[in-house]
Each structure stands twice: as C-alpha cells, then as structure tokens.
Amino acid sequence: MLIITTITKRMPTMWPGTTTIRNEVTTPRLNSNGGDRLLALLQVTNAAFPTGTFTHSYGFETWLHDSTICNAAEAETKCVDWLRFNLATGDAAAVALAYRSCYLDDMGGIAEIDRQVGAIKLSREARNASIMTGTALIAAGKDIFDLAQIVRLAEMVARQECDGHHAIAYGALSTGLGFTEQETVTSFLWASFSSLVGVVQRLTPLGQTEAQRIVANVAPLVEHCSEIARTRELRKLSSSFATLDIASMRHERLRTRLCIS
Template identity: 50%
Template sequence: MKTPNTRSNGSDSFLLLLQVSNSSFPTGSFSHSYGLETLIFEGAIHSPASAEQWCRNWLRFGVACGDGIAVVAAFRRTLYSNMDGMGKLVQLVEALKIGRESRDASAKTGAAFLTACRDVFKIPEIDRLDTSLKALGMRPHHAVVYGVAGAGLGFTEQQTIETYLWSSLSNIVSVVGRLLPLGQTDIQRILKEAAPLIDQSAEIARSRDEAHMCSMNAALDAASMRHERLRTRLCIS
C-alpha cells in the first residue's frame, strides 16, 4: 500500500484511516481497563446494560472532554505547522490523568502508537514530536500522538477525532467483554448504538480549546486508583 507524503483525502488516506483505527494496530490498549475492571470486581458493572452505560459515560465525560480536545489541538497545531506548544499540551493531558495507572496507560499506549507510526509510516511530524518531547523529558500521550499522526497522514480533523473516539470505545468495550460474560453480539450492538454519542463527543472535542480540557468522571478516576489494590487483575490499569 502506498503511503502518501502529502495531506490528501484520497483512497490511500481512507485505507490508512482503517489501518490506524483498527484494534490490531499495536498500541497495547487491550491491556487497559481505565478503572472499569475495578467496577466489575466490585459489582457496579454486572450486565450488558450496566457495561454499556459505564463505557458510554467513560467516553462522554472522560475522553471527549479531555483526550478528545487534545487530539483536535494536536491535529490543528500539526496541520498549521505550529508544533512549538506540544509540550504544554502533553502536560495538560498528563495533569488530567488523576490516577497513576490511567496516566501510565495513556503514556504507554502513546509510546507504542508513536513507535508504530514512526516505523511503519515514516511521518516527519511524528519524528519532530518524538524529538521535542524527549528533549523536554516528557512522555508521548496517546491523544497527542494520534492528533499529530492524523494530520501527518492526511486525515481530516473530523476523521481524526471520530476514529479516535470510535477506536477508544471499541477497545474499552472489548476489554470489558473479556471480563464479563459479554458476547460478541452485545459488543457490536453497543458500538452500533453509540454512533450518536460519537458525533456528540466529536462536536465537544472540536468546539472547545485546550484551556477547557477537563475530566468529569470522578467515579472512574477513583476506581482507577483502587485498581492496583485488587486481589486479582487481568488488566494493567
């Protein structure tokens, strides 16, 4: 498959869009529950309906208001060749990850995504991001790397944020599906019915600037903090 060297929206970019948003793209996200494993262990998540509600809340009140805004901000900075403020953006993302495990999960998946994009696609903007963050002693959080890669690969802003949100939801639902008796049909139904939520979350991410990034899901933040004290764990976070 030919890798485009310019920012275009042709068929090559569409195929790349499918590739980077696929669950098989090596980020390690399948190892992270972001606190949901704690809620399953404690009984708060116990059925397909409760799993769906918690996953939707995680996306709407956590990802959309925090990482989603960071994706768009990183995309715009890269698109307009204004990457000098990436360090500040990464600091904001890290500061909003209250739980240590969630913070580490974001950085680990970001590092894996950066390495894959650098080695597979040879994106100059990814090299610049990697160099600048290493010089600042900062970790490459997933949302920021995804935004940079989206611009570098020629995706539109809408494509970039929607695929980030969809792949985030798809990954977390799949993780929950491994921890609960949740069938593949339930998983696919949850994803299908989340389309309006994806649109809403994308609009939130695109309409707010990075100064308004926040995390509005204290219950999941607290669950993430309790995760490391579980007696048994299948997920890293």
Template identity: 30%
Template sequence: MSQTSALGAPATRTPEAPNDADDLRRLTALMTLFSPSFPIGGFAWSHGLESAIREGRVEDAATTRDWIAFLLAHGSGWTDAVLFAEAWRASSSNDTSRLREANALALALPGAAERRLESEHLGEAFCRASLPWRGDMPAMRDRAIAYAIAAGWLAAKLDLPLQASLAAFLNGFVSNLVQAASRLVPLGQSEAVQILHDLSEKIVASAREASGASLDDLGSAALVSDIAAMRHETLQPRLFRS
C-alpha cells in the same frame, strides 16, 4: 478491453478522480492507525473498568454501555478528544511550543497513576508502530508523550480531517473498553456488537463537539471512573494493567 460484471452486463471502468484517491488513502490510514488491532497494546488496559466490574458497578451490557457513554461525554474520552484536537491544530500550524504545552497538560490531567502510565505507554507504542507513516517527531523526542497528543499530531501530518480523525480515535477507545468488558463481565459477541452500535452516535457527537472545542473546554465529571482507576492500583488478582 471490455469486461463482464458478475450479473452478466458489460462492466465499465472509469478512471478514479484524484480527490477520490486521496479520500481513500485517508480512509485507509484512519482505519489502520486507530483500529483496536493496531499494535499499541490497548488490549492490556481496562481504564479502571476492571475494578468497576469487580465492585458490581458494571455488570451487564446496559451498564457497560452507560459507563462508556459517560466517559465519551463527560470523562476521559472527552478530555482526550479535546487534547487530540489541540495537538492536531498545533501540528497543522507547526507550533512546537503549543504541542509541548498540550502534551504536558495531557500527562498532568490523569487522576490516577495507572491512567498516566496507560497514556504514556500507549503514546510510546503508537509512535513506534506508526513509524512508517510518521517518520521522525523531533519536537517530542526523548520525552514521554500522551497517546492523544501523538495521535492528533500524526493525524494532522497525514492531512487527515479533524472530525473524522476524532471519530476514529474515539471509536478505538470505545472498542478497547468493550473488548475488556467482553472478557470481564463477560459479554457475548452479539452484546458487544450491540454496544458498539448503540454508542456510534455518541462517538460522532463527541467528535463533532471536540473538533470545535479549545483547552478551556477541558473538564471531567467522571469521578466514579477516576476512583475505580485508583482502586485498580491495588486490585489483586487482576487481568489488566489499569
């Protein structure tokens, strides 16, 4: 049966190629699993940003953008991306020992107690929320799992490309921090969107670099962010858990 398009010309339907269907399936999985609205409670954590704002280190759109950009390139955003890639490779090769070692490292690396709690709580929530996609995860059952490790493991199990998965994961990281800044600085909606736009290339760059990195490339120079996370542990009153 022929159909007519909105412009009045005959519309032609062509069967979708299997590869296109697979690509769309992967895309929808990425958009869902790493969306800021995926129910893992990311909105409750500021990653130390709240104390940085309270101390005047972050005070407007420009300083918010620069703070997050540094984390992507030289701080926790970078280390989580490398750990995500390590978990993805361990999952791809069904290497349980490698996955456990990566998880132990991921839980040992945070420089503040709240940062570790954030990673654990987000990892646990991600495992619960992603149950329809992941099924069981016997290698990590009955133990704490870092968010980056859980996310990388599942991305490989779903046959999601590493670079695209990293970009989606980091985009979620950035989006949660921008949302926190929107409440605390505060930022207007247009300013928040501009920050997301400005950081898109840095997200892509970090994803590409991390996809080719190994655990030897782990390292952080974001000392001010780490100190802010430590100071947040005694900050009162506060809106966020980290």
C-alpha cells in the same frame, strides 16, 4: 463548530491538492504517503494496530471486580458515560488541539497540550496508561509510516520536552497521514470506545453480538462528542467522571488483575 480558518506560510504538512472551501481545510483522497486515506484510517483504528490499548481498562476492571458492573446494560451505561464525560472533554479534545498544532507546525503548542493532558488525569495508572499507549503509537508510527510529524514528536519525548500521551500521538499521526480534523477526532472516539468495550467483553459475560450492538448504538453520540471535542479550548480540557478516577486509583491494589490499568 471550531475549524482552522487561518493558513500561514508555515505549512510543511500541506499536501498537493489541499484546498479550502468555505474556510474549512480539506485534503485530497490520498494521504501524505501516497496511499488511500480511508485505508490508512482503517489501519490505525484497527484493534491489531500495536498500541497496547487492549491491555488497559482505565479503572473498569475495578468496577467489574466489585460488581459495580454485573451485566450488559450496566456495562453499556458506564462505557457511554466514559465516552461523554471523560473522553469527549479530555483526550478527544486534546487530539483536535494536537492536530491543529501539528498542522501549523507549532511543536511548542504540542508540548503545552501534552502537559495539560497529563494534568487532568488524576490517577497514576491513567497517566501511565496514556503515556504507554502513546509511546507505542509513536514507535509504530515511526516504523510503519516514517512521518515527519511523528518523528519530531518522538524526538521531543526523547529530549523530555513532553511525555507523548496517546491523544497527542494520535493527533500528530493523523496530521501526517492526511486525515481531516473531523476524521481524526471521530475515529479516535470510535476506536477508543470500541477498544474499551472489547476489554469489558473479556472481563464480563458479554457476547460478541451484544458488544457490537453497544458499539453500533453509540454512533450518534460519537458524532456529538466529536463536535464537543473540536470546540473545546485547551484551558477547558477536563474529566468529570470522578467515580472512574477512584476506581482507577483502587485498581493498582486489586489482588488479581488481568489489565495493566
């Protein structure tokens, strides 16, 4: 498992009480705003947090439209594949990298990661969705928490130094709120998966209990994907779910749509 092992003098995001144990950075229970980290984590991963992810299916609506997904079992299989072969090696890995760059105050690194995230999204709708939800997260982070990291990211986006993809914004916000790297990546994976299941639930006959069973069953895989994401190098960011990329490309030509992407 790749962990930040070097602490330099450029540490504006270090908080009182931050320590290192066996080369692993640990943070105090309180976040940088003086609030409980657990409560902040629950807030930013709540479906009510204003990011707009509930309006994006990332191509799944196409599969539901053409009957590629017809029941709960097929929905679960596709969602799990998306988690493992798209999210873990792509956006979640970018979250970890963005977290470290913000922690080390390397905003140039943030721009590089942001560009790579955009490059691995093959469909226009996937890229736009990532930027739209990232922009919403940056705006919410500024208005609700007023954190230095998210403010600086907003300034970079305004200067067109980066697009502000959702993964980058989540990494920056989590750094400012004092989450650990593992908390950041694991919560991103879980929230993203839970959100997608919620979207699929609205588009197909899938009951609330069945949807929550899918979310509960994926817990061990989320932990595994978190480890994959946190050991991924920038040059190895990837998405190996080509069939979903094609579905995303076809989505913008559907005659009727409930989701943006």
